[in-house]
Amino acid sequence: MKTIKCLLPILMFLPLLINAQTATAGDTDTDAKVVKMTGTDQMRFTVTNIEASPGQKIKVILTTVSDYPKIAMAHNFLLLKAKADATALANAAARASKNEYIPEDKKDQILACTGLAGDGETVEVTFTAPKTPGEYLYICSFPGHYAAGMKGTLTVTNDKNPPAKVVDSENPKGKSESTGLTQRTGIPFEIRQAEEDTHPLLGIMINLEQNMAVVQAGIWRGDFQIISEAANALVNHAKIPKREIEKIRTVLGEEGLKNFVAADKYWHSKAKELSQAADEEKMEPIVNLTAELIQRCASCHVKYRAPLRDSPKWLER
Ligand code: HEC
Ligand SMILES: [Cu+2]
Secondary structure: OOOOOOOOEEEEEHHHHHHHHHHHHHOOOOEEEEEEEEEEOOOOEOOOEEOOOOOEEEEEEEEEOOOOOOOOOOOOEEEEOOOOOOHHHHHHHHHHHOOOOOOHHHHEEEEEEEOOOOOOOOEEEEEEEEOOOOEEEEEEOOOEEEEEEEEOOOEEEOOOOOOOEEEEEOOOOOOEEEEEEEEHHHHOOOOOOOOOOOOOOOHHHHHHHHHHHHHHHHHHOOOOHHHHHHHHHHHHHOOHHHHHHHHHHHHHHHHHHHHHHHHHHHHHHHHHHHHHHHHOHHHHHHHHHHHEEEEEHHHHHHHHHHHHHOOOHHOOO
């Protein structure tokens, strides 16, 4: 049986090391189509479409550019089989922190993958595109990233005109200046709302985390505009999808679900109050409400996160 190796050593920006790597690599990569991309703090690949002919050799080189430490922001590249359930895989991956977020039990759904790259690090993988024309999803399996939209498509076609040999991406920084916060402070937070539908709880949560950070940045700067925008994003966060609610019901039971929903409701009402206080530019209630929100986030986690995560039912999709 062939096992997939994803966790190869990370290539740093050291020419010597890179040479050593290519020299010792078993197969020749020289004829491969090279695709260079960056993983960003906005949780995006800068290349979201790769074209290939059936069986074409492809080399993906992924570099992370981030203002955060690796533990908070790192990216990898996982190319999935056509029939893979990406959401289930991403959720299983979130629990595989000890294996760089590559879920052992779902490896049969992965065609190719890299290890994790933190800021300034580069990882790569060479693989042959599937023989069957079609679209193959690739994702980042760092917790929350796929849910937040970190994905792309490998399109395999019989097209006789193969696309250009090298795909490179434009500078990933300089985007997401919507609030001006990044510009003025150098803090790379943005006010982000989860997109609807496709997003499981984890994706919503990662958004809450970001928006709460923006609220606090606004407090430190006495910038009510920022607080107001971020509070609104909190209030309008994506709905928890129905199937996720159903799963919470199976794991926590009817009573547990009721309490969970009540916790969420209460949390919501406080977020609304925060939004109002921000519009009224009243700092003291803003600070008090923010503290209460943080406390509510944490207490919901203490009560419900572990029971959900530890349940095998939660892992099923
Ligand atoms: C109603 C309960 C509830 C509330 C309120 C809640 N969370 Fe969560 N949160 C969860 C659950 C459950 C998970 C685990 C989801 C999973 O594993 O799929 C989670 C996971 C997370 C994660 C993922 C981190 C990790 O690896 O576990 C972050 C970040 C997060 N929450 C942030 C927040 C923030 C910030 C708030 C408040 C603004 C908040 N949450 C409010 C229930 C809640
Ligand atoms: Cu990522």
